[in-house]
Amino acid sequence: MFNRRAFLAASAASVALAAAGPGLAADASAQTPAGGKAAADLNHLLDVFFQEDLRRSPEGATMAGMDTGTLAGLRGKLDDRSDAGRKANDAATADQLRRLRGIDRKALTGIDAVNYDSVDYVLTDAMETATRFPFGSGGSPYVLCQLAGAYQSIPNFLDVHHPVEGKADADAYLARLEAFASALDTETAQFKRDAAEGILAADFMLDTTLTQLRALRVDVAQSGLVSSLAKRAAAKGLGDAYGAEAAKVYTDKVGPALDRQIAAVAAGRAKATHDAGVWHIKDGAAWYAQGLKSSTTTTLSPDEVHQIGLDQAREIGARLDTLLKAQGLSQGTVAERIKALRARPESTYPNTDAGKAQLVADLQVKLDDMVSRLPRMFRDLPKAKARVQRVPTAIEAGAPLAYYESPPLEGDRVGTIYFNLHDTAEWPKWSLPSTLYHEGIPGHHLQGCLAQETPGIPLYRANMFFSGYGEGWALYAEQLADELGMYDADPLGRIGYLKFLLFRAGRCVIDTGMHHKRWTREQAVDYMVNLTGDAPTAMTREVDRYCAWPGQACSYKIGHTMWNRLRDEAKAALGAKFDIKDFHQVGLNSGAVPLDVLQTMMGDYIARVKRG
Numbered sequence: 001m002f003n004r005r006a007f008l009a010a011s012a013a014s015v016a017l018a019a020a021g022p023g024l025a026a027d028a029s030a031q032t033p034a035g036g037k038a039a040a041d042l043n044h045l046l047d048v049f050f051q052e053d054l055r056r057s058p059e060g061a062t063m064a065g066m067d068t069g070t071l072a073g074l075r076g077k078l079d080d081r082s083d084a085g086r087k088a089n090d091a092a093t094a095d096q097l098r099r100l101r102g103i104d105r106k107a108l109t110g111i112d113a114v115n116y117d118s119v120d121y122v123l124t125d126a127m128e129t130a131t132r133f134p135f136g137s138g139g140s141p142y143v144l145c146q147l148a149g150a151y152q153s154i155p156n157f158l159d160v161h162h163p164v165e166g167k168a169d170a171d172a173y174l175a176r177l178e179a180f181a182s183a184l185d186t187e188t189a190q191f192k193r194d195a196a197e198g199i200l201a202a203d204f205m206l207d208t209t210l211t212q213l214r215a216l217r218v219d220v221a222q223s224g225l226v227s228s229l230a231k232r233a234a235a236k237g238l239g240d241a242y243g244a245e246a247a248k249v250y251t252d253k254v255g256p257a258l259d260r261q262i263a264a265v266a267a268g269r270a271k272a273t274h275d276a277g278v279w280h281i282k283d284g285a286a287w288y289a290q291g292l293k294s295s296t297t298t299t300l301s302p303d304e305v306h307q308i309g310l311d312q313a314r315e316i317g318a319r320l321d322t323l324l325k326a327q328g329l330s331q332g333t334v335a336e337r338i339k340a341l342r343a344r345p346e347s348t349y350p351n352t353d354a355g356k357a358q359l360v361a362d363l364q365v366k367l368d369d370m371v372s373r374l375p376r377m378f379r380d381l382p383k384a385k386a387r388v389q390r391v392p393t394a395i396e397a398g399a400p401l402a403y404y405e406s407p408p409l410e411g412d413r414v415g416t417i418y419f420n421l422h423d424t425a426e427w428p429k430w431s432l433p434s435t436l437y438h439e440g441i442p443g444h445h446l447q448g449c450l451a452q453e454t455p456g457i458p459l460y461r462a463n464m465f466f467s468g469y470g471e472g473w474a475l476y477a478e479q480l481a482d483e484l485g486m487y488d489a490d491p492l493g494r495i496g497y498l499k500f501l502l503f504r505a506g507r508c509v510i511d512t513g514m515h516h517k518r519w520t521r522e523q524a525v526d527y528m529v530n531l532t533g534d535a536p537t538a539m540t541r542e543v544d545r546y547c548a549w550p551g552q553a554c555s556y557k558i559g560h561t562m563w564n565r566l567r568d569e570a571k572a573a574l575g576a577k578f579d580i581k582d583f584h585q586v587g588l589n590s591g592a593v594p595l596d597v598l599q600t601m602m603g604d605y606i607a608r609v610k611r612g
Helices: 015-017 037-056 058-063 070-075 083-100 108-133 152-163 167-196 204-217 223-237 241-271 284-296 300-325 334-343 353-376 393-398 429-439 444-453 467-483 493-516 521-532 536-548 552-575 580-590 595-611
Strands: 387-391 402-404 414-419
Touching: 015 334, 037 058, 037 070, 037 083, 037 204, 037 387, 058 070, 058 402, 070 167, 083 108, 108 284, 108 595, 152 167, 152 204, 152 493, 167 223, 167 241, 167 552, 204 241, 204 536, 223 241, 284 300, 284 444, 284 467, 284 493, 284 552, 300 493, 334 521, 353 402, 353 414, 353 429, 387 595, 393 429, 393 580, 402 429, 402 444, 414 429, 414 444, 429 444, 429 467, 429 536, 444 580, 467 493, 467 595, 493 521, 493 536, 493 552, 521 536, 536 552
Parallel strands: 387 414
Antiparallel strands: 402 414
8 A cells, every 4th residue: 555555564663753643743752651651761762763764765864754854855865775774774774773781671661662562573573584685675586577666656755755846846857857866777786686695586477577668768868757746846836957956867867777677687688487485586485484574573484374374265155155155156166256247247347538537437436335344343533535546547557456545644534545547447346345354444544544543653653664553453443344335236246345355365375385395376366266256367367476476365364364364363362352443452562563562462451351
């Protein structure tokens, strides 16, 4: 969404930083924590970690709006993807873990204990992954595939996130453009080494990778890497010189580096297999177990996750069956009836600029309505506002269907929920609301902004993202929208909500199916088409995504299941003393945490209420 949603490696603080929001949490080191010296030492240490990670991630600093002042020099750099850079990051992580464990955990209570446990989890997981699996990139076992690699992220980063307000920014863009060529060569070399050890993405993934690389490797006159700087520099009165300089860097360095990467990937493609699951690579089974643990922040086995998906798909399908019959759709499977519902002409907005503008306006009305209902279930609401916008037309072709972009740490404190409206036929009206609530309010926007606005949470912690917690919350937020009555006058919207819930259950089935049970890509696509009624082309794109990020797709439904389980346990234990506002306050006002830590927090909450 990143956007966050981009930022799936919860084990890396720099990635979480890239999805950072308004950063209103107080400087914890300036406070006197109730926990005494141990708490004060911890809060100071986490502030130090935050600054260290900023310096280690220039891209994250820019995306967070913090590459200014004493950190202004970061604006002309990219993250260090070299072997030396990876080793330095690993060493820094190990050193942070050593310093953290120098603090007496037993002396901490409340939010301080939560902060310690969450950071310990992140650093330990990062070290385990780096030590056992010195390959891949972020949340992917592959340094290059259709969703991993500098080629895939840096062009958009430079165009969207790198500011060009004056000469210094334009010079920094040129420096980063030159560094992009080096990053390409670094990853090309790693790709070759990994491939030689049997760590190679599937043939269909590399086909898409080559298509994307070749689309990036255009004549200099058509290069967006060049035109982005040329247009913005000229608009700021800097003349045409920067466009010419960017063209020279592209011609002399970036283009040849792209050629070398294309050649390497093409050679790898010739040796690639059609095996979809990560099981087929060196140490693949162990990688998947670790990836599933990192994404869900639970110790559930692949078989357990698979069964949860099957069971919940069955239960949600039964609920949909009843609702579809109420709409006069009683013939065929649930998937066939959803497909029939999608085919109704009235189900979509006109695929025109006017139709798309109306879609955005209607969603903003729904979002504002949701905000007015929040006090029924929440004590604390974020100060940062949220808005709905369409994905810019220039990047529609390669952008996700929807995502959330949190406010920068400095400047404009408005979060944005983006909808890709390249073709409104991809967005039946009844499918829009649940996505709005997931990405925005009460989903990612509410959860992330509360974490950053709650006093006492150091910035290092406030900007962490755990997929099991965060995506689980966003899916639970879709459920809250139903419980708040948003679908009472919109029965088709409720069908859309349950359809997406069914889709998330299916993810657990096919992710574990491919990576653990050795399903083929085609088996996974067929399962999802027959489960949800979605088009094979759309499900093929989804399946390919899960091949690139093994385990991450399971985090949504596993996290949602955990939030509901903990709420049910609290209700059963507290009876009349249970208050949904208290439950949400406990769950949200300590920032994102591993699900194991969330369980401990809720257990403490129940015990506290029982004591009176």
